[in-house]
Amino acid sequence: MMNEKYEIEELAPWFVLTLTLIGGVLRALLLANKGFWLDETFSIWVSNHSLPEIMQWVGSIDQQPPLYYLVLHYWMEFNGDSANAVRMLSVLFSAGTIPMIYLIGKRISGVAVGLAAAALLTLSPFNIRYAQETRMYAFLMFNAAVAIYALVRLLTDSRSDRPIGSQFREYLHIWRTPGPVEEDTGESFSYKDVRRYQTGWRAWIYRHRWSPIQTIETDLAWITFIVFSAATMLSHNTAILFPLATNIFGLGLMFFQWLKKPEPPPAFQAPSFWNWVKAQIGIFVLWGPWIFAFTNPLRRAAPEFWIPEQGWETVIQTIKTFLNESLPGSASHAQVIWILYAVVICFGLVHFRKKISQLIFLAALFAIPLLIMLIVRNEQPDSLDRSLFWATIPLFLVLAAGIAQLRYRLLIFVVLGIFSIYNMFSTGDYYRFVQKEDWSNPAGFVANFVRNDDLILFNASRVQIPFDYYFKHWEEQYSLKVEKHGVPVDMFDSGVYESIMTESDVSRLKALLSGHTRVFLINSHNSNTDPMGLIPQTLAAQMQLVLTRDYNGVQIQWYEAP
Numbered sequence: 239m240m241n242e243k244y245e246i247e248e249l250a251p252w253f254v255l256t257l258t259l260i261g262g263v264l265r266a267l268l269l270a271n272k273g274f275w276l277d278e279t280f281s282i283w284v285s286n287h288s289l290p291e292i293m294q295w296v297g298s299i300d301q302q303p304p305l306y307y308l309v310l311h312y313w314m315e316f317n318g319d320s321a322n323a324v325r326m327l328s329v330l331f332s333a334g335t336i337p338m339i340y341l342i343g344k345r346i347s348g349v350a351v352g353l354a355a356a357a358l359l360t361l362s363p364f365n366i367r368y369a370q371e372t373r374m375y376a377f378l379m380f381n382a383a384v385a386i387y388a389l390v391r392l393l394t395d396s397r398s399d400r401p402i403g404s405q406f407r408e409y410l411h412i413w414r415t416p417g418p419v420e421e422d423t424g425e426s427f428s429y430k431d432v433r434r435y436q437t438g439w440r441a442w443i444y445r446h447r448w449s450p451i452q453t454i455e456t457d458l459a460w461i462t463f464i465v466f467s468a469a470t471m472l473s474h475n476t477a478i479l480f481p482l483a484t485n486i487f488g489l490g491l492m493f494f495q496w497l498k499k500p501e502p503p504p505a506f507q508a509p510s511f512w513n514w515v516k517a518q519i520g521i522f523v524l525w526g527p528w529i530f531a532f533t534n535p536l537r538r539a540a541p542e543f544w545i546p547e548q549g550w551e552t553v554i555q556t557i558k559t560f561l562n563e564s565l566p567g568s569a570s571h572a573q574v575i576w577i578l579y580a581v582v583i584c585f586g587l588v589h590f591r592k593k594i595s596q597l598i599f600l601a602a603l604f605a606i607p608l609l610i611m612l613i614v615r616n617e618q619p620d621s622l623d624r625s626l627f628w629a630t631i632p633l634f635l636v637l638a639a640g641i642a643q644l645r646y647r648l649l650i651f652v653v654l655g656i657f658s659i660y661n662m663f664s665t666g667d668y669y670r671f672v673q674k675e676d677w678s679n680p681a682g683f684v685a686n687f688v689r690n691d692d693l694i695l696f697n698a699s700r701v702q703i704p705f706d707y708y709f710k711h712w713e714e715q716y717s718l719k720v721e722k723h724g725v726p727v728d729m730f731d732s733g734v735y736e737s738i739m740t741e742s743d744v745s746r747l748k749a750l751l752s753g754h755t756r757v758f759l760i761n762s763h764n765s766n767t768d769p770m771g772l773i774p775q776t777l778a779a780q781m782q783l784v785l786t787r788d789y790n791g792v793q794i795q796w797y798e799a800p
Contacts, residue, residue, distance in 0.1 A: 250349045254340045254356055261360040262333035265369035268669055269329065270321035275675040275791070276763060278372040279704035282319050285310040297531045299735040304528070305472035306374035324372045332369030332376040336360055338383035343635055345390045346505075346596055347589065347642070350650075354638035357654060361661040362634075363562055367668055368624065375627045378473035381466050382480060382628035386603070388463035389484060393491075393599070397456045398509040402516050405457040464517050468524035475532060476625040479607040481521060487602040488514055491595060506595035552622060553608050559623045560630045561637075566663040575660060579637070582653060586640030600632035675762070675791035677704040683787060683794060684758050685712030690719045693754040697774075698767035699724025700735055701792075705760055723750055725773055739768040747776050754799075757781060761793040 274282075284295050285307045292311060296304045310327060317323040336356050343352030359365060368375040392398040397405075451458075467484070470477045492508040561579055565572040590597035607626050644650050684694065696702040702724055712718065726743035727734055751757060759777060774795060777783075781797040788794075 246353070247349050250340075250344075250353060253353055254337050257340075257353075257356045257360045258333055258336045261336045262329060264361070264366050264665065265329040265332050266326065269325050269370055271669070272370070272672070272674045273676055273678050274321065274372070274704060274707060275677075276701060276704050278324075279677070279707045280700070281307065281310060281372045281374075282314070282324055282707065283703045285314055286319065287311075298733045299729065302374065302475055303472040303532070305469060306377045309377065310372070325370055328369050328371060328373070328376040331380040332365055335365075335376070335380045335383045338380070338387055339631060339634065342383065342387045342390055342631070343638055345387070345394060346635065347593070347639055350642040351589075351635065351638045354641045354650075354654060355634045358634045358638060358657065359630075361658050361665070362630070363564070363661055363664040363668055364560055364623070364630065366665050367672070368627065373624075374473050375624055378470060378477060379627050379630070381469040381473055382477070383631055385463055385466035385470055385480070386631060388459045388466065391459040392456070392463065392509055393506040393595075395456050395459065396507060398459075398507070398513065400456065400510075400513075402460050402513050403457060405454040409454050460513070460517060464520040465524070467517075467521045470628065471521070471525045472528060474625065474627075476607070477628070478532075479610055479626075480603075480628065481518070482610070483602045483606040485518065486606060487599050490598075504595050505593040506599060550612070553612065556608070556623045556626070557633070560633055562657075562661055562664050564664050564667055565660055566667065575656075578653070578656065582640035583636055584640065585643040586636035586638070589639040589643040590636075600636055604629050604632040604636075673790050675704065676789040677792060678708045680760065680787070680789050680792045680794050681705055681708035681712065684760075685709060685716065685718065687796070688718060688720055688758065689756065691754070692720050692756045692758065693750065694720055694722045694758045694760065695750070695773070695777075696722070696724045696760045697739075697764045698736060698762070699727060699729040701760060701762040701764075702729070721754070725750070726767070736767055738766070739770070739772045741772070744772060744776050747773065748780065751777070751780055756799070757797040759795040759797065761795065762791055 280300075284292055284300065287295060289308065289311070292307050293304055296302070296307060310324065313327045314324060317326070336359050339359050340352040340356040343355040345352075365376075365379070467481055470480050488508070491506060492511055492514070495504070495508045558576070562575075565575055587597065590600075607629055611622060611626070641650055641653055644653060688694070694705075696705065702722060706722075713720075724730070725747055726739040727737045727746075729735060757777060759774065761774070764773075777795070777797050780799075782800050783795060784798050785796040786793065787796075
């Protein structure tokens with residue numbers, strides 16, 4: 239057993255590298271095969287602006303923080319805005335999370351747990367799917383993984399109770415202190431000889447003493463935890479629940495260990511209270527500039543645009559989505575796999591029976607955000623699973639611990655193989671069958687029939703963004719001069735992302751139709767913005783419907799004056 243353990247530890251870096259490469263290939267496979275949907279083109283549109291304009295648009299019409307858009311902005315400056323280019327950024331962040339979850343698992347419970355967690359994440363259909371989107375979810379996951387790893391290092395480092403910055407000060411003091419001059423030894427070589435003949439920058443380096451990086455690793459862990467916790471919060475608004483979960487656990491661990499000094503030393507050792515306070519202040523300072531924009535969308539968002547209230551069935555479905563949202567085979571077959579998942583998770587809980595603090599840590603990261611979503615019940619218009627993307631990390635770690643708990647190598651490979659095979663089948667179904675909104679064909683259809691001075695209306699206004707992404711090619715090629723407006727109000731003129739069509743808006747719509755003999759109405763995402771169908775009713779009363787063409791998620795109506 240000892241030889242097996244050393245063998246695994248020795249080969250682990252190569253296993254992780256292989257898993258990362260496999261994960262990267264799976265995430266990059268057929269990357270441009272699916273068209274962009276609305277939110278992806280919105281990311282590209284926002285990020286194509288200058289930095290001040292990005293901040294202005296994000297603050298006025300978007301409900302998510304700006305960090306991802308800023309990163310994407312610079313990425314597109316060097317790589318362009320093609321599907322392969324912009325989605326590759328998410329691929330890289332998603333693949334980079336694989337070694338991070340290995341490091342977390344290794345730090346918590348050893349190499350076997352780390353490798354199993356990395357394997358689960360590598361083949362996760364949920365993670366592969368959102369690694370192929372030009373949205374912030376893979377970015378959010380990576381930032382959270384780095385922050386969790388830094389926190390785990392602090393919780394397993396006896397030096398974390400030393401004041402933050404003390405290691406840096408000691409390192410700087412040693413660095414500034416010249417090393418002792420080596421006495422002549424009479425040998426053919428000495429370090430004194432090396433220093434004597436160095437000039438320029440080489441002499442500057444040799445004048446200082448360079449301590450190992452391990453001497454400042456605790457301070458580096460604190461800095462990493464602060465920076466990436468803030469980055470997590472600046473990736474998605476629901477990530478405000480991440481520091482809430484870490485604070486509930488961290489402060490609770492401090493209080494418990496203050497009341498009773500555990501014997502033997504616990505798996506997780508609480509850091510000092512003042513270090514924790516300093517870290518939270520640092521996180522708030524980095525996130526603070528977003529706080530005003532963070533509160534504004536919540537105040538002005540209309541209830542009509544909220545998703546339905548969450549229930550326990552939503553939580554169960556979210557967990558299934560994290561694990562494998564579309565198990566292949568019959569319902570009874572899938573039921574057996576779900577039972578296997580449940581059994582392995584129970585084994586994972588057993589694995590932590592002597593490491594209660596670690597179990598509570600993972601439970602806090604996973605359960606607290608879900609419970610708060612149940613209590614609040616008014617999450618913004620974004621699905622629960624994507625919003626809590628980073629919660630897959632503690633779930634996979636518990637599942638990996640359950641697999642490692644099986645002890646026997648053959649049994650571990652069998653169970654991990656079963657999960658991997660089903661994940662691969664589900665991923666194959668995603669590649670083949672899952673379709674996003676089709677905006678390329680509608681744009682091409684309109685470009686084929688539109689004439690100069692025709693009017694193109696968008697219901698809802700924001701769908702002009704994905705339409706224009708594909709239509710601009712035809713505009714440039716054929717020098718098309720058409721008028722485009724969003725209804726009931728134009729997003730670009732009003733700065734309003736979504737607005738409901740009412741009777742009072744009909745007069746403006748009629749004014750837009752004036753002087754045009756042909757109108758193309760693009761309908762998409764309009765169930766909330768035009769629930770009574772006032773826009774097509776008004777057009778039908780003023781003009782004649784010539785043609786209706788339906789695409790995936792998009793409908794085109796062609797009207798002409800009688």
